[in-house]
Amino acid sequence: MQAPQDTKPRWERRKDARPQELLAAALEQFVERGYAATRLEDVARRAGVSKGTLYLYFTNKEELFKAVVRENIVQAIGEAEQDAAVFEGHSGELLRTILMAWWDEICTTHLAGITKLMLSEGQNFPELAKFYNEEVVKRGSDLITSVLVRGIGRGEFRAVDPAVMTPVLIAPVMMLMMWTNSFMPACEMPPIDPHAFMDTFIGTTLGGLEAPAA
Amino acid sequence: MQAPQDTKPRWERRKDARPQELLAAALEQFVERGYAATRLEDVARRAGVSKGTLYLYFTNKEELFKAVVRENIVQAIGEAEQDAAVFEGHSGELLRTILMAWWDEICTTHLAGITKLMLSEGQNFPELAKFYNEEVVKRGSDLITSVLVRGIGRGEFRAVDPAVMTPVLIAPVMMLMMWTNSFMPACEMPPIDPHAFMDTFIGTTLGGLEAPAA
């Protein structure tokens, strides 16, 4: 019994794969050079296609960038939302899972560079900033908030104000992202052990959150 | 009783002030838009002069940027170096003074934006990165290191390795700078009280540094 899941001829599979290759090339280039400094010609060369081909798949530079974000970060948030929706255990465990997944899937990959990029250049591209806020920042925050509400509702967390608590949970991870992705050449940043950092951070925070045993 | 100290004609006073006005305008524009995205025409308009006028005072965009850094950050470091050289008290007090001055003079002003800018765009402008590292990062680090060495030599600090300790002292301030200066419009960053942060940070660190009372 072979694996029949991909019955398309090879060239059609390639056709389907093309956008992914373009997005991967774009991601790398955006992260390396920033949004404004990224030339579409470089993205194209990196993907091994011509400049014009990019425009077959993406309306313009801005849409290309949005697609990169959607295909990666937004999708990851979507999965986290799914996971959270069906999760049945303790809210603390859910929170730990979400934060760790965030770290593993975003922060340790090129995608962290996108966050840095939005922080750096967001002001110059309001349309992108708006998009990023709505699709990433807001959805991510809402997810965290919803877990807090769930935990409080189930008596697993103390009755903190979720609107205040959410940024407290987000901030350290963002800092860690910046830290591991922002460096000038030769600018010796002190090394941070990300795993230790995340462990400590999550442990401490959850400890502070948990409702006292009745 | 008039104040006759400025006997120059109004026109000449303006001429002397011109470079400062240009630098101020440039600083604001660079911080708002970043290095690459700053158009010299906008700097000029902001200063109320024409594009060509900028070139009377600065050779090119790069030199304009360097001048902004020199006139502000480098100068502040120089003053800190002076202060440190003549300081006679406890090294812990000196360290607190330097870090607090750093905060007050750089982090709370537009100048923090320059640091953010170098972190964001440094890779795209190697010449600027080199300049910044030499004139700011290295000199700043050396200053901190020298205070550590002084403290250890005088028995005021434990015998830590200054090369390791220096980035530990620098990192949190830089993070705070990024934090307070990096925001996308409408991106609700969790609020941080900078004074509380600095107090806590300095207090904790100095506590850990100080040599145990004999």
Next chain:
Amino acid sequence: MQAPQDTKPRWERRKDARPQELLAAALEQFVERGYAATRLEDVARRAGVSKGTLYLYFTNKEELFKAVVRENIVQAIGEAEQDAAVFEGHSGELLRTILMAWWDEICTTHLAGITKLMLSEGQNFPELAKFYNEEVVKRGSDLITSVLVRGIGRGEFRAVDPAVMTPVLIAPVMMLMMWTNSFMPACEMPPIDPHAFMDTFIGTTLGGLEAPAA
């Protein structure tokens, strides 16, 4: 009976011809206006393309100029070098051939204007002057010198000093080039019959060069 030798689509043929068209337009413009006064926009318009198109084929103005020189003068010198290398007859005949080819291929065409241009503006563009001296002046002189050496070695020429004789051979042709190409509008230069001039010059010089019949 069709002519199938060019099977490329019209569009591709155009692409291949493009650089030549640009070089031709550039040559005319450079000769008409000089190097500094030539605006790339005019070159482009003359070639029927836009400004940006030039940059698809040539890195910048300087390289465009070098390409014009290479494609025309340097190439002609190369051919003369080839001819000289395989020539088997009397050195006087070779010299006559080279000088006449110089006249026919350079002096009677727009290319003479390039020489005038280098004489006029060379001092203002040291990089171009260096290039021209190495690729044209030196190679051309060396070619003449080598023929002299050949002739002396074969006993066909008297034992003159080739280093002295070479400029004596070059000078009159350059003068003639200047003469026929340097005119202000309405500045009535006395007419010179170039063929008579070249004939007389070559005849006289060869007469003076030839070794006395043993």
Next chain:
Amino acid sequence: MQAPQDTKPRWERRKDARPQELLAAALEQFVERGYAATRLEDVARRAGVSKGTLYLYFTNKEELFKAVVRENIVQAIGEAEQDAAVFEGHSGELLRTILMAWWDEICTTHLAGITKLMLSEGQNFPELAKFYNEEVVKRGSDLITSVLVRGIGRGEFRAVDPAVMTPVLIAPVMMLMMWTNSFMPACEMPPIDPHAFMDTFIGTTLGGLEAPAA
């Protein structure tokens, strides 16, 4: 017996001398760099004045150039015209005198560079070319022609056509001017001994011109 002709106070004399200093500086700069490439700022610096001062004396760059030509070349032609008008000897002697003065006063000085400049850049500045042709080329030619007419009328020259003979007399001197003033850096032009050249040229030409002794 003192020389009372200059009774002005020193500063007023300076005031009168100012235009001459400016013209001298302009001449040097024009000759060194060409017309288009000459920046008025450099002329001013060379004369030790400010850029604005130039505009007190000359309407614009073009008028400055014209003034340089007028003050030097045109004036020399005027003097030659004067001399010719009162000359009483043999026309051949007059011709020799004029040509030699041309050489001594123009060709051996910076002024020869002006001729080269007009030949090189004249096409780009039609207004200047027109001026130069009317004030220099035409007047100079007319002077030579008038001497020929005089000589023929007095039976001292053969009955040549003056319109044909004039350029024959002018051409070699212009060539010599170009030759001694046009050089690319490091471009080894064959040396020409100008005095020998002029002697030979004048001698030969006069020999050919003189009417046979009856």
Next chain:
DNA sequence: TATGAATGAGCTTTCATTCAT
């Protein structure tokens, strides 16, 4: 008169975007 700061048109060069093939 003399100054030199200021101007702005004009040039080279870059790059997102289009479109004929």
Next chain:
DNA sequence: CATGAATGAAAGCTCATTCAT
């Protein structure tokens, strides 16, 4: 689908010219 030649708006920089002092 894919190409890559072509476009043209925009940005950095220069310099003849003006003008307040």
